[in-house]
Every structure is written in C-alpha cells, then in structure tokens.
Amino acid sequence: MKYKCGVCGYIYDEEKEGVKFTDLPDDWICPVCGEGKEGFSPVDEDDGPEPVKSEPVKGISYEKEELRQLTPGQLSAVCSNLARACQKQQLAEESDLFMKIADYYESNAVAPDNDGISTLLKLVNSDIDSYPGAKKTASVCDRGSLRVLTWNEKVTMILRTLLERYEKDPHFLDNTNVYVCDICGFIYIGDEPPEICPVCKVPGFMFVQIKRKV
C-alpha cells in the first residue's frame, strides 16, 4: 500500500519502507512538510474512478457594488493585501499608506472569548471540514478561488498538526526553527527553510523566520 500526504503530496510506500503505515508511531510526521499521519490517505493503486467532471455552468456574472460587511480584522487584511499588490507594482509610497490603514484596523480587531489553543483547534477543524464544499462550489467556474482554497486547506492542515503537537509537547520547537511562507502562509519547522514551499512552490527565500523572543 501507498499513502499520500495531503499537504505536499509525498508518497509513503510501505513496500520500500518495510513498515506498515498503520504501524508507524502516532507522532510520525511527513519527512518533507511535517504533516502528521492523519493528513495522509491511501493511494488507490488501480486508477480508481475518474474524477467527476462538473458541467461548465454559465455563471451569473455578478458585480459587487456594495461592500460586504467586514470585521476590522478583514478590513485590515484587505488593506495589507492591497499594500502587497502595490509593492509588486513598485508603488512603495502607496504600499506604506495601505499599511497605515491596515495597522489601524488591526489595532481595533478584538479576539472573541476563547479557551486558547483549544478554541483555535476548533476553528481550524471547522475550516478543514468546510474546504471540500467550498472547493466544489469554486471548481465550477473559478480557477483562482479554487487555487486559493487548495493552498489554504493544506496550510490549515499543517496548523492543526502544529497546534496538536504543541499541546502534546510544548518543547517540540526548542531545538529547531520556525518559518512561515510569506506567500501562502505554510508553517515549516526545521533548521533551514525548505528549498521550495511544499504548498505553493515559491523558493525558500520567501520564507520568514519567526524568532523566539527571550
């Protein structure tokens, strides 16, 4: 049997490894991206059923005229995203101006009542449950949204793995480094950033190291 990592696509081949996937210890992680065992699924050896091709549906084209009701945190993310768009166009001053507004809304964002990491895990798990439906909706007519949902789903799976690992062993980051992909948000644990991002495939220099403050 072969098992495939749902985050980076790494294949665990039982025949080559000589150890059954189910016999691997519970804290075994993907050697490429760090995803846990629960993110792996068996690979169907005989091609399996063809993926269902959805009929192209003519989208009702829809112009957004009204601003959605956005929370301060969302407003901040729209602004920091537009700041990054300005950077790509070499509009440094405009980028700084967008960041000023992003910072204002960020400072107004309030965390909901929460029980710390267990609340985070609850939200992460609920997101993971909603990706398949969201991807199906987007797959009909929206390649861009399907792309972002696919990356997001993988990054969210890694978040789940990391939060669970931290809950089990708060020292698991003690002798290594933490990096975040500045493009898709993938979190990588290791001494050096990966050569390319396992999720969005940008080069390693696009990773930002999160240092521990003493």
Added chain:
Amino acid sequence: MHAYRNLRLCSKDCMCLYVCPTGATDTETGQIDFAKCVACGACIKACPSHAISMIPEKYLEPKPKKEEVLAELNSLEYSKTMQENIARELMKKADDPALAQIMEAVMRSNRRMNEDMQRESGYMVPQCKNSKQFLKDLMKDINEPGFPADALLKLLEKIEFNQ
C-alpha cells in the same frame, strides 16, 4: 508602461546597457530610470538572466465573481480573522516564549491565507473599481480617533483608478 529590474535576479550581464536606446538602464541604484524608459522592451529580450519585466500602466479589472463563491470565501476569511486575533492575544499574554513564538507564526499564517482570499474576492489590484469603492467606503471611519485620514485621502488621490 516601463521596464523594471528584479535585483535578486540581475547578475550584471549588462546587456541591457548595450541595447537601451535612452540610457535608462545606466543608474547608480541598479534600478531602471523609469522617467527615461520608453518601454521599447529591448532590455527584456536581451537580458540573459530574465531579470527585467514590464510594469503596465493599466491593469485589467478582475473577472466578476459568483455570489456563492464569494460567500464561501467570506466565511473562511471571517474564521481566519478570528484565529489571527486569538493568536495575537495569546502571543501578547504568553509567559512561555515558545507559545509566543508559535502564536506569532499562527497569526502570520492566518493573515497570509486571509490576504490571499481577499485577493480572490475582488481586491487583486489597487486600481480596480472594487478597490476604489472599498477606499471610498472607508471614508465613514475618517473621523474615528486614531484613523490615518491622511493616508486614505492620499491613496484616493494618488492611485490611478480604472475608469
């Protein structure tokens, strides 16, 4: 339109200097002199490192999105925002530096995911109609204490919005 050099890729082959008709590539900063550039594209074709590209003057409007896709994205954006806010709070009040470190990573990761979804929700390009409407709608907060009113007014004035 004008040419732009990616300094991370430029290996100083200097073919651009040789082919540029206006001398726009000959600068001390390493960047192209945008005022001198006539957007002929000769440097792009000549560069063996593929370090030069053209920055367009006009950006196309993003394709209109379907309402049900926007609704899916919006509810995930909302969730990522909550997670970012919780992670920020946990980071700030953490006694354990390891917890602060992982929460900073979680916060940043959620922001990147959120931004990426906003990009697909119609805010890809600052010049597009959606972005203009977005900025105009922010005017409602202009008198809030601490709101960077100058920044908003300057953006509305400086960005060359699509007509």
